[in-house]
Amino acid sequence: MAERKKRSALFIVNPHSGTKGKDHIPALLNKYLDPTIFEWDVIFTQYAGEARELSNAGKEKYDLIVATGGDGTINEIARPLLHSKAVLGIIPCGSGNGLARHLGIPLNQKKAIQLLNEQHMMVIDTIKLDSDIFLNVAGVGFDAHIAQSFASSKKRGFISYAMIALREIRQFRCTDYQLTIDGEQKIENASFLVSIANSSQFGNNAHIAPTARIADGLMDICILRDFPFWYYPILIYRLFTGRLKNSKYYQCWQGKEALIKISNDSDEKFIHLDGDPYPVKNIINFSIDPLSLQVACKPASDR
Numbered sequence: 001m002a003e004r005k006k007r008s009a010l011f012i013v014n015p016h017s018g019t020k021g022k023d024h025i026p027a028l029l030n031k032y033l034d035p036t037i038f039e040w041d042v043i044f045t046q047y048a049g050e051a052r053e054l055s056n057a058g059k060e061k062y063d064l065i066v067a068t069g070g071d072g073t074i075n076e077i078a079r080p081l082l083h084s085k086a087v088l089g090i091i092p093c094g095s096g097n098g099l100a101r102h103l104g105i106p107l108n109q110k111k112a113i114q115l116l117n118e119q120h121m122m123v124i125d126t127i128k129l130d131s132d133i134f135l136n137v138a139g140v141g142f143d144a145h146i147a148q149s150f151a152s153s154k155k156r157g158f159i160s161y162a163m164i165a166l167r168e169i170r171q172f173r174c175t176d177y178q179l180t181i182d183g184e185q186k187i188e189n190a191s192f193l194v195s196i197a198n199s200s201q202f203g204n205n206a207h208i209a210p211t212a213r214i215a216d217g218l219m220d221i222c223i224l225r226d227f228p229f230w231y232y233p234i235l236i237y238r239l240f241t242g243r244l245k246n247s248k249y250y251q252c253w254q255g256k257e258a259l260i261k262i263s264n265d266s267d268e269k270f271i272h273l274d275g276d277p278y279p280v281k282n283i284i285n286f287s288i289d290p291l292s293l294q295v296a297c298k299p300a301s302d303r
């Protein structure tokens with residue numbers, strides 16, 4: 001009987017992501033990835049941006065390209081894979097793991113590898129802005145400000161992120177944003193942040209868009225208005241329990257296109273895309289790219 005052709009997989013490991021070491025990943029793959037289904041290569045990145053180059057070079061050769069890192073690593077690897085035949089896999093090793101959590105991919109690395117053996121996948125939306133894309137959440141305001149500080153911090157992980165947020169909250173100044181969704185103007189006053197969400201959470205179960213669906217052809221556009229300092233603990237509680245919708249400082253819309261205009265006198269310098277900071281322009285145009293990426297995940301009934 002003819003032997004079934006094996007699926008080829010490339011594991012791209014970001015040693016810089018999250019707080020845990022990654023040296024054990026090749027041994028874990030040897031132990032738990034099914035060699036009757038897959039043949040595979042493993043590459044550790046040497047610098048930021050290399051994951052994207054490796055993914056681009058590998059997308060014709062490999063059936064599956066697996067991001068072994070956090071949302072920033074996933075973003076880099078996914079960019080060349082849009083509308084291609086290659087499937088994105090995820091072994092969550094980041095600080096927040098927002099997309100993996102949304103998709104129900106186990107945070108346990110052994111279980112995440114075993115899930116790849118099951119060969120389930122779904123097709124998800126992604127969101128475009130100029131020449132960039134993101135898969136999970138992007139935004140301007142406080143979260144972009146924190147993303148910038150976090151990127152230059154030597155320590156990763158949730159505790160480091162939370163410490164930076166606590167330090168920065170007191171001196172942070174809100175900005176005036178004009179927000180237009182599908183041609184209709186929604187707000188033009190001060191906001192603490194504006195988030196564009198494809199999935200429901202930033203990571204670490206911080207649900208900025210609790211009802212967002214990742215394959216519905218829509219993005220969720222959420223704002224948090226300026227709030228008094230005493231409200232901060234209540235906000236954190238609502239964020240982590242998926243109850244932001246009940247807050248009078250929160251509003252969320254859905255749409256296919258969104259335009260954010262940042263006021264000229266703002267000192268806003270960054271936007272974050274999947275948690276990584278980029279220089280921001282005064283006018284940002286987002287549009288949904290429906291069902292543009294294949295991702296290995298649990299069957300719908302198990303999510």
Ligand SMILES: Nc1ncnc2c1ncn2[C@@H]1O[C@H](COP(=O)(O)OP(=O)(O)OP(=O)(O)O)[C@@H](O)[C@H]1O
Binds near residue numbers: 017069095274
């Ligand atoms: N070898 C490397 N050296 C330094 N930085 C790297 C390297 N490989 C990738 N990077 C960069 O590391 C950054 C952080 O990675 P990533 O976002 O995956 O982890 P994280 O921030 O800890 O997790 P999360 O995004 O889930 O919170 C990314 O911007 C990525 O471009």
